[in-house]
Amino acid sequence: GEPSLRKDLDEIIATVAAVPGIRKVAITTNGTLLPRRLPGWHRAGLTALNVSMDSLQRERFHTITGHDRLPEIQQGLALAQALGLPAIKLNAVLLRGLNDDELPQWMDYLRDRPFSVRFIELMRTGDNEAYFQRHHLRADVVIEQLLATGWHERPRAADAGPAREFVHPEHRGSIGIIAPYSRDFCKGCNRLRVTAKGDLRLCLFGEFGVPLRPLLQRDEDHDALLARITTQLGLKAAGHGLHQGQTGLTPHLASIGG
DSSP states (O other): OOGGGOTTHHHHHHHHHTSTTOOOOEEEEOOTTHHHHHHHHHHHTOOEEEEEOOOSSHHHHHHHHSSOOHHHHHHHHHHHHHHTOSEEEEEEEEOTTTTTTOHHHHHHHTSSOOOEEEEEEOOOOTTOHHHHHHHOOOTHHHHHHHHHTTOEEOOOOTTOOSOEEEEOTTOSSEEEEEOTTSTTGGGGOOOOEEOTTSEEESSTTOSOOEEOGGGSSOGGGHHHHHHHHHHHHTTOOSOOOGGGTOOTTOSSGGGTOO
């Protein structure tokens, strides 16, 4: 769901930030409430922000998302920069015929902004086959354009996420490419997810979930919880079945969250 709708999000952030050993607290949001709520999150200890922004053009943004809220999001991003938030990422799903010609505009946008824009390949889920066939664009197309205009790939850190990061000496911002259909995409995966119902998912497109909720009720179950998670890590599959049209348990991404 959308975390900014929780009235107690400030308290949740503060509680997490106070845990010994926690160095980074991030949320993923649609960004529409940033102008109102970001200062409180920042005071509570938020250090990183991920914002969904599929287009820099207001009419296109409205077409893709169904809401005309791009001005509020851009206002919120300017506020995040003014507050000095250490990490600001923007997520844009690549959509053939809808936003696939905007790369030059994104490059210009990143010239003076220290943001990281993540272009994400549209993924097939249980209910979007027709949309996927109509709008899927291979990320290789964007990578070729980046290399042709002087961007180069940053060496991958050992603890890096799923994105291949590209930088340019004349731009403060960077561009990440998340390409789940590329070769060896799953090889370095270090992601786990827990659904709102308390199920551990080893993969967005896995065939099963592991119930953690029964072990989240009492402090005395901490060791059992750790053992269950550790055991499941050893069962994490080497790859997904997206190339074969296998989308697993996920009917759509909103059913599992970010």
